[in-house]
Amino acid sequence: MIYLIIILFSILFIFLIVLNIQFKLFYFPSKKIRILEYHSISINGFEDQITISKEKIIEQFEYLKNNNYTTLWMSEIDELTNKKQDLPAKTVVLTFDDGFLDNYTELYPLLQQYNFKAVCFMVLGRIGQDVDWNGKYVNENMKLMNKQQLLEIGSHIELGYHTFKHDNYANLTLDEIEKDLQLCQEIIKKEELNVFPALAYTFGGYYRKKGVNQKLFFDLLKKYGIKYGLRIGNRVNIFPLKNIYEIQRIDIRGTDSMKDFKKKVIFGRKKIF
Structure with missing residues (x-):
């Protein structure tokens, strides 16, 4: 009987460890x-x-507001890390990729209304232009914010990197990635933009496989002053951030129900098992 109890407790212990790894329940x-x-x-x-x-996004913002979530920029996460200070109890970073015009016309007023902050990861070589990259969910009618609009939104929106022309880094050589980073920084300097050095990988693509090439890739990001690299992964991150070039984001889709959204905010994903 005692052996059965030991086995059951061992199974329960392992189960709780897996839950904590997956959903960070006990942090x-x-x-x-x-x-x-x-x-x-x-x-x-x-x-x-x-x-x-x-x-739908208004409904989601209402949920975050009513449940006392605090929105921060990546630069504020960085500042708290450097000062070795704690996060607010419920911290959310709202990120928007590409820099679509509706981030200015629709998102920015909502952020003002709710007193929220967000980070827009910009396709820096396409500022003020039409979308010109391939993708199932984009079309030529989608437009991107221009310089003046980017300057106007600074009270509530922080800018970040999203490559020069929306290339997938997983498909580029290290030399091509370096050229891309150079072009991004030339645009930032030319347009006199305030861009925090956090990079959201387009299509979630980067050198995922551990080894020499991944280390060279991360060294390249460090060389160009990139402090954080954000992937997709649908996990809650633990502060302070350790794997700074593999930070996980939670993919919020337009087709998600409110129930899906709540699960993602709490657990990082809508499917628990």
Whole structure:
């Protein structure tokens, strides 16, 4: 009988360890960072993988507000890390990729209304232009914010890197990636933009396989002053951030239900098992 009890307790212990690894259930609230990934906002009710309706994102913002979540920029996460200070108990980083025009027309007023902050990861070589990269969920009618708009939103939106022309780093050589980073920094300097050196990998693509090439890739990011690299992964991060070039974001899709959204905010994903 005692052996059965030991086996059952061992199974339970292992199960709890797995749960903690997957969902960070047993960490203090001040140790958790939820980084939510969005793209575009529609005003006509249209929704797909990267486009969320304005009505739905308002509902999500209401949930975050009513449940006392605090929104921070990546630069503020960095500052708290450097000062060895704690996070607010419920910390969320709202991130929006690409820099779509609706981030100015729709997102920015909502952030002002809710007193929220967000980070827009910009395709820096396409500022003020039409979308010109391939993708199932983008089209030539989608436009990107221009310089003047980027300057206007600074009270509530922090800018970050999202490559020069929306290339997938997983498909580029190290030399090509270095050239891309150089071009990004030339644009930032030329346009006199305030861009925090955090990079969201387009398509979530980077040198994922551990080894020499990954180390060279991370060394290259460090060489160009990139402090953080953000991937997709649908996990809650633990503060202070350890794997600074493999920070995980939680993919918020326009097709998610409110129930899905709540699960993602709490657990990092909507499917628990």
